[in-house]
Amino acid sequence: MTSKAKPSSSQLLKQELEALGRQPLGKELQRSSEQLRQLYAGCSDVIFRSFMIGGNSNALLLFIDGLSDATAIDSSIISPLMKAQSNQAMQLPQLAEQTVTVASSKPVTTYAQVMEAVSNGMPVLLRDQEEGGIAFGLPRWEKRSIEEPSAEPGIRGPREGLTETLRVNTSQLRRIIKSPLLKIEVMTLGEYSRTNVALAYVKGLADETLIEEMKARLNRIQIDGILESGNIEELIEDAAFSPFPQLLNTERPDVVCAALLEGRAAILMEGTPFALVAPITFFTLMQAPEDYYQRFMVSTFVRWLRYVFLLISLLLPSLYVAVLTFHQEMVPGSLLISMASAREQVPFPALIEALMMEVTFEALREAGIRLPKQVGAAVSIVGALVIGQAAVQAGLVSAPMVIVVAITGIASFMIPRYTAGIAVRMLRFPLILLAGTFGLLGVMLGIIAIVMHMSSLRSFGLPYLSALSTFRGRELKDVLVRGPLWMLNERPRLTGEYDAVRQAPNQKPGPQHGSE
Amino acid sequence: MKARLRRMVVLLLPLFGLLSGCWDRIELNDLLLVTALALDIEEGQVVTTVQYLLPRSQSTASSSGGSSSSGSKQSSVRMSKGSNVADALSKLQRKLPRKLFWGQCKVFILGEELARSGIREEVDFLIRHPQPRERSYLFVSKGKAADILEVFPPLERTSADVLRELSDMRIGYHVTLQELNMMLKGESRAAALPFIRLLPPPKAAESTQTIAYIQGSAIIRKDRMIGKLSDKVSQGMLWILNEVKDFTVTFPIGESKKRVSISPIKASTRLIPTIRGDQWQMTIRVKAKGNMVENDTNWSPMNEQLLRQMDQAFEQEIKRYIELAASDVQQRLKTDVLGFGTAFYRKYPKHWEWVKNRWDEQFQHVKVVVEVDAQIKRTGNVSNPGGLPEEEIKRR
Numbered sequence: 001m002t003s004k005a006k007p008s009s010s011q012l013l014k015q016e017l018e019a020l021g022r023q024p025l026g027k028e029l030q031r032s033s034e035q036l037r038q039l040y041a042g043c044s045d046v047i048f049r050s051f052m053i054g055g056n057s058n059a060l061l062l063f064i065d066g067l068s069d070a071t072a073i074d075s076s077i078i079s080p081l082m083k084a085q086s087n088q089a090m091q092l093p094q095l096a097e098q099t100v101t102v103a104s105s106k107p108v109t110t111y112a113q114v115m116e117a118v119s120n121g122m123p124v125l126l127r128d129q130e131e132g133g134i135a136f137g138l139p140r141w142e143k144r145s146i147e148e149p150s151a152e153p154g155i156r157g158p159r160e161g162l163t164e165t166l167r168v169n170t171s172q173l174r175r176i177i178k179s180p181l182l183k184i185e186v187m188t189l190g191e192y193s194r195t196n197v198a199l200a201y202v203k204g205l206a207d208e209t210l211i212e213e214m215k216a217r218l219n220r221i222q223i224d225g226i227l228e229s230g231n232i233e234e235l236i237e238d239a240a241f242s243p244f245p246q247l248l249n250t251e252r253p254d255v256v257c258a259a260l261l262e263g264r265a266a267i268l269m270e271g272t273p274f275a276l277v278a279p280i281t282f283f284t285l286m287q288a289p290e291d292y293y294q295r296f297m298v299s300t301f302v303r304w305l306r307y308v309f310l311l312i313s314l315l316l317p318s319l320y321v322a323v324l325t326f327h328q329e330m331v332p333g334s335l336l337i338s339m340a341s342a343r344e345q346v347p348f349p350a351l352i353e354a355l356m357m358e359v360t361f362e363a364l365r366e367a368g369i370r371l372p373k374q375v376g377a378a379v380s381i382v383g384a385l386v387i388g389q390a391a392v393q394a395g396l397v398s399a400p401m402v403i404v405v406a407i408t409g410i411a412s413f414m415i416p417r418y419t420a421g422i423a424v425r426m427l428r429f430p431l432i433l434l435a436g437t438f439g440l441l442g443v444m445l446g447i448i449a450i451v452m453h454m455s456s457l458r459s460f461g462l463p464y465l466s467a468l469s470t471f472r473g474r475e476l477k478d479v480l481v482r483g484p485l486w487m488l489n490e491r492p493r494l495t496g497e498y499d500a501v502r503q504a505p506n507q508k509p510g511p512q513h514g515s516e
Numbered sequence: 517m518k519a520r521l522r523r524m525v526v527l528l529l530p531l532f533g534l535l536s537g538c539w540d541r542i543e544l545n546d547l548l549l550v551t552a553l554a555l556d557i558e559e560g561q562v563v564t565t566v567q568y569l570l571p572r573s574q575s576t577a578s579s580s581g582g583s584s585s586s587g588s589k590q591s592s593v594r595m596s597k598g599s600n601v602a603d604a605l606s607k608l609q610r611k612l613p614r615k616l617f618w619g620q621c622k623v624f625i626l627g628e629e630l631a632r633s634g635i636r637e638e639v640d641f642l643i644r645h646p647q648p649r650e651r652s653y654l655f656v657s658k659g660k661a662a663d664i665l666e667v668f669p670p671l672e673r674t675s676a677d678v679l680r681e682l683s684d685m686r687i688g689y690h691v692t693l694q695e696l697n698m699m700l701k702g703e704s705r706a707a708a709l710p711f712i713r714l715l716p717p718p719k720a721a722e723s724t725q726t727i728a729y730i731q732g733s734a735i736i737r738k739d740r741m742i743g744k745l746s747d748k749v750s751q752g753m754l755w756i757l758n759e760v761k762d763f764t765v766t767f768p769i770g771e772s773k774k775r776v777s778i779s780p781i782k783a784s785t786r787l788i789p790t791i792r793g794d795q796w797q798m799t800i801r802v803k804a805k806g807n808m809v810e811n812d813t814n815w816s817p818m819n820e821q822l823l824r825q826m827d828q829a830f831e832q833e834i835k836r837y838i839e840l841a842a843s844d845v846q847q848r849l850k851t852d853v854l855g856f857g858t859a860f861y862r863k864y865p866k867h868w869e870w871v872k873n874r875w876d877e878q879f880q881h882v883k884v885v886v887e888v889d890a891q892i893k894r895t896g897n898v899s900n901p902g903g904l905p906e907e908e909i910k911r912r
Contacts (some may be wrong), residue, residue, distance in 0.1 A: 325541050329619025329647070333551075336620060337673070340571035349543050374896050436541070 014191075021112030029128035033060050035111065046118070053095065053127060054084045062114070063123035069140035073123055076101045077136060081125075091421050092127050096134050100394035104137030113291050119194060143168065149251040149273070151418065154290045159252045163272040166196050169268050169275070172253040179262060181205075184268075187218060189232070193225030197232065201265040202257070207496035210279065210460060212396055214265055230271045238458045243426055245419040246459040248277040248284055255289045263498050277493055279462035282454060283479045285420035286310065306414050313411035314450075316422050317354050318435035318443050320404045324350040326439030342398040351436030353397050357405040358428065360386070365409070461495040484508075551591060552676030553648075554661035555638050556627035562638075564604040565595040565662035567617065567676055591674040594667050601641040607662040618647035623676040624654045624693065625712070627661035631734060632742035636700075639739075643697050650694040653683045656734035656741060658713040667714065669727040678727045679712065686761035688730040689750055701740065703855035703868070704875060708733045708753065711744055726777035737851045739878070745844065752841025755834060756800055756854045764809060767833035769826060775815040778806035778830050778892060787859040790887065791867055797883045798856055800838055804890040806830065814910045816900045822910070823892060831888040842884040852879045 026032050040046040049061040059081065063073065080099040096105060108114050109132040114124050121139025146168065149161030162169045162180030170184050181203045189197050197218065200459065201211055217236040222374035226232060229249060239248045250256060251273040256266045259277040267276040277284075286306055291299040308473070323330055324339065331339065344355060364383035368376050388406075390398045410427070427450060457464035467475040475492050477483035478480070486507040490500050554565040569591050594611060598604025609616055624642060626635055632839050642648050655662050669678045683690035689710045691699075699707035711734045717726035733750045735743050745753060754760050766777040788799040808817060815822045845854055857875055861868040871878045 025859045119556060169658075324544050328547060328617060329649070333620045333622070333677075334673075336544075337549065337569055337571065340547075340549060340569070343544050346545070439541075 021110060021115065021177060023111050024109055025111065025114065025126065025132050026390055027129055027131055029058050029060060032126060035124070036062060036114065037058075039111070039115070049078070051078060051082055053081045055082070056497050058128040060126045061123055062126070062136075064118055064121065067119075067121035067139060067141050068123050069138045070136050071291050072102070072140070073136075075410065076138075077123065079126065079398050092125070092132075092134060094128050097123070100136065102136040102138055102278070105134050106137075107470055108133050108135050108290040113289065116188075116194070120196070128356045133368075146172070152250060152252050152255075152289070152416075153496065154288070154293075156293045157289055158252070158254050160253060162253055162256075162268070162271055162272050164273060166198055166268060166270040169253070169273075170198055170200070173257060173266075173268075176205055176253060176257040177202065182260065185215075189218065189221050190223055190225040193227070195226045197226070198268040198269040199265060200260060200268060202260050202263070205261065205263040205499055206265050206493070207263065207494065207498055210494070211265060213460060214267070214278065218267070225268070229267065229269045229276050231275045232267060232269065233276055237458075238460065242457055243423040244282065244454065244464065245285065246278070246280070246457060246464070248280045248417065249274045249419065250277060251423075252289055258289070258292070261502075263494050276413070279458075279460035281459070281462060281466045282420070283467060285417040288416035292485070294482040296482050303480075303482055306416070307416035309411035310424065313408055313415070313421075314428060315431065315443065315447075316408045316411070317358060317404055317428060318446070319352050319440075320430040321354045321432055322400070322435035322439045322443050325436060339398070342400050346398045348397075349436075351400075351432065354404075354436075355429070357391075357397055358408070358432065361405050361409050362425065412472070430492050467492065519619045523830075530876055539691070542615065542693040544859050545618040546614055548612055550618055550621040552623040552625065552665055552679075553618075553621060554627065554665050555630055556606055556661050557598065557630040561597045561599060562593055562601055562630075563597050563662065564601060564608055565593060565665055566590050566605075566608065567593050567665040567674055568612075568616075569673070573799055575603070589668055591676075593662070595662060601638055612721055616799075618645065619649070621648055622652040622680050624648075624652060625664050625679075626654065626656050626709070627732070627877075628656060628658055628741065630661070631656045631709075631736065634739045635741075636735065636739040639693075639697060639700065642693055648693065650697075651692045653680060654691050654696050654709055655679060655712045655728075655730070656709045657728065658711065664712065664714065664728045667724050667726050667728070670721070670725055670793070671727075679730075681697040682730060683710070686759075687763060689733050689754055689759065690730075699853075700736075702874075703861045704852035704879075705738055706851045706853045707736045708745065708750075708853040709736060709741075710734075711828050735853055736776070736847075737850050742851060743842075743849045745849075748837070749841045749844045752837035752839075753845065753854065755783070755785060755802060755838050756787070756841060758783075760785075765806070765830065765833050765837075767829050770813055770815065772813060775810070776808065776813060776815075776826055777810040777811045778890075780804050780806045783894065787855065789856070789860045789863050791841060791860075791864055794882065795883060796860070796878065797885060798859070799887060800842075801884045802834055802838070802886070802888045802890070804830070804834060804888065805893045806890065808892055808895045811895075811901050814901050814904055814908055816909050816911050817892065817895050818899050821854050823912070827891055830892060831890040833899045834888045834890055835886045838886045838888075839884065842886075846880050846882070846884070850876055850880055852876070856882060 020035065033050075037048065037230050039297060045065045047063055049063075051059055051061065053059045061073065061078065077100050080101060081095070084095065084099045093107065106117075108117055108124055113135070114133065117124050117135035121141060122131050122135040122137055124135045126133040143165045144163050146163055147161050148159045149337075152161075160172060162172065173184070174182065179202070182200065183203050184198050184200045185198050186198045188194050199211070199214060216234070218232070221232070221235050223231070223235070231246070232272075233247050233249065234240070239246065248255075248259070256268075256275050256277060260266060264277055264279060268279075286303070288302075291303060291374065294302075326345075330338060343350075348356070360383075362386060367379050367384075371379055388402055392399050394403055412421050412425045431443060431446045434446045436442075438445065455463070455469055456466050463469055467479045472489055472493065478488055478492065486509065489503055489505050491498060491502050493500075549571070550567040551569055552567040554567075556563040556565070556696065558679050558858050561784045570589065572590070594608060596604050596608040596611065598607050605616065610729055626638065630638070643650070662864070664679075665675055666673050671677050672678045672681060682688065689708065690708070691709050696707055696709065711726045711732045712730050715726050715729050732747045733745045733753065734741050735745060751763065760780060760783045762779070764777050764779045775885050783802065783804040786801045788801060790797045811817070815826065817823045817826060842854065845851065852875065856879060857868075
């Protein structure tokens with residue numbers, strides 16, 4: 001209420017900043033220099049360097065220490081300009097053309113442009129008695145080198161991972177897809193963070209309306225700062241109240257490029273190695289990049305293994321609880337006897353036992369991730385002893401339950417995408433509760449609810465269970481199995497207009513005709 | 517509005533879970549795993565005996581190695597009396613701290629005395645109760661049924677397990693609860709149940725260390741047991757009922773009367789009823805293929821003629837089995853446990869109407885014709901008789 005009547009000091013600051021940003025750079029260097037100094041008051045990393053061009057006209061070079069290449073500024077901008085034999089009549093752009101030896105430059109006319117250039121590591125040159133200035137492309141800051149993607153390791157495939165630097169990432173994409181049809185559009189998000197976000201797609205393969213939609217959703221974001229692509233994901237996804245991720249995040253450039261070539265779009269961001277890919281289906285999350293680098297039979301086998309373990313990860317504990325508390329007649333006799341013997345001394349109902357063990361397992365997993373590596377090992381040893389050996393010997397839990405929890409735990413790690421795996425792990429708990437209260441009926445209801453929810457989900461217009469729900473044989477070639485590459489002639493059908501043909505037909509390898 | 521409704525639903529859903537109270541939730545620890553039920557009759561009262569498993573904690577089970585000889589018995593027995601099965605079992609439940617659980621009970625044993633006095637009430641209880649399996653096996657025991665449960669077999673956990681395994685192997689005759697119900701409801705209202713008796717224990721073992729085994733079958737007409745079939749006749753009955761799975765046929769051949777044993781690999785029987793005037797005839801057509809498992813003669817089955825003679829002897833032997841069974845059932849017991857009635861009813865439903873009420877009598881007059889087509893398909897690892905020098909082998 002008060003803010004409407006009387007703007008707060010922070011709002012005043014914001015308005016001032018905006019007003020200043022709209023102003024053009026004046027002719028008088030003295031004045032604009034003062035404005036900028038005031039603007040960057042208290043910013044110890046902003047450097048104002050005054051010097052004389054050719055010994056006769058005042059100039060100011062503005063840059064942020066640590067974001068721009070200081071030696072290059074010295075050698076390519078300041079020293080040539082100081083030594084230049086300039087006459088007063090020569091305009092700054094011509095002067096720069098003749099003397100400055102920097103690869104890229106662009107003119108700046110407003111304060112806002114100056115601010116943007118400077119914070120992106122581009123030194124800005126202003127000269128007295130001249131409107132506007134020039135920003136030089138000399139960004140250079142400390143960055144992590146390209147390393148193996150730690151969250152998505154693989155046996156075969158490129159070892160390069162994306163890094164925290166947007167330009168490095170886009171260069172990695174460009175190195176894979178060299179066609180000029182690979183478009184990388186950059187926009188700035190976050191009022192304070194002014195984060196550069198790039199939308200990459202292949203023109204002609206990606207649906208135009210999809211790109212429009214993605215831009216619209218990105219532009220809708222009004223936030224103070226964006227720190228990780230997870231922030232963007234949460235602000236642009238289709239269904240907010242869903243445990244399932246509707247965008248794929250990856251730190252592998254090959255995965256991003258494979259998606260781009262299928263007509264999907266990718267969002268890359270300054271400051272995180274994780275790129276977002278959309279639209280996706282649930283089956284995209286069940287595919288590992290290596291599926292396409294290994295032999296197709298092996299990949300098909302592994303893919304089926306994954307589907308089986310997905311079900312185990314979701315259902316095994318709840319089925320165990322349901323059968324143990326409601327449907328004892330369903331277990332083969334001798335198995336039931338060993339289960340009964342194992343449970344004889346356990347004081348808890350199966351439901352409590354299962355919940356206890358699953359929660360402990362999840363806690364151990366979480367603790368193992370967050371702790372420093374040295375302590376992590378200790379946690380896993382203690383965890384293995386506590387939930388494995390000691391708990392059984394103390395008679396707190398039964399050995400079959402430990403086995404169930406262990407298998408379930410391993411199974412959940414079979415899902416190649418962490419975000420999908422954690423969704424499944426979470427859904428396990430309501431299913432266990434349903435199993436403990438309604439038995440198999442409850443488990444069935446739970447499964448129906450999950451499937452209903454999944455079928456209602458969409459990722460940028462693409463139904464989440466697409467390919468299976470629509471049952472298109474052409475696409476099932478890459479969902480139920482991993483068809484051989486020479487059979488995958490068509491791109492998956494995503495949204496809207498698309499270029500269906502991926503490659504020439506009849507590429508099944510074999511001896512050439514007449515070569516026998 | 518929609519959002520509010522959704523929020524309401526989300527908030528209320530967990531409460532349903534609390535309201536329900538998990539009706540039939542029961543922990544495994546509170547169940548008494550019944551493996552077998554024996555029914556006897558004593559002074560007009562039904563005696564129910566249950567055999568149940570004693571779940572042992574893992575450490576003790578592993579230390580004793582699971583062997584029953586070390587004294588740790590894996591099952592126990594309790595009995596109680598009542599005016600009918602339900603009454604007796606409800607009294608039994610009062611003596612047991614855990615709830616009787618029939619889901620794993622696969623063996624029901626009827627005492628001979630009870631079987632002779634009628635089993636309809638017992639069958640009713642068993643098929644009405646939702647827990648016992650319809651595919652559990654039924655037996656009639658010699659003497660008291662309870663005695664069968666009170667032995668502790670050296671192999672398998674319980675004596676009930678032994679009976680179940682024996683039935684699963686399909687060597688002998690086996691009848692499930694469902695089949696018995698169908699037979700008693702069927703056209704002929706007769707049934708045969710496997711008849712079991714205790715095997716004398718081996719000399720070194722205690723008297724309880726033994727098992728029950730199937731020997732012959734008990735014949736039930738309407739709902740009473742009226743007689744027994746010997747083991748051999750039961751075997752013939754299995755041929756007629758198309759139930760032969762694994763049984764070795766041994767028959768003499770040639771002048772020397774030495775024997776050949778054939779184990780059927782495939783046997784199928786068809787009952788073909790025909791009515792010509794007053795003459796009711798049942799053609800039993802058997803097709804059998806067998807492996808030679810033992811050849812005591814010096815005949816080489818590599819010779820086509822000798823093989824054909826062997827085939828014929830094999831056929832004769834099967835025929836003998838079947839005819840023996842048919843005549844025993846028709847003439848001595850006068851009860852149609854062979855499924856003739858159903859076969860006639862299916863082919864001649866109108867004729868059946870005439871004889872329906874006096875089928876037991878008509879059954880005796882049905883002429884049985886046996887047609888057997890049997891072949892010896894394989895001779896095992898050797899073709900000629902083993903252990904014989906070449907010159908002694910009869911090749912033609």
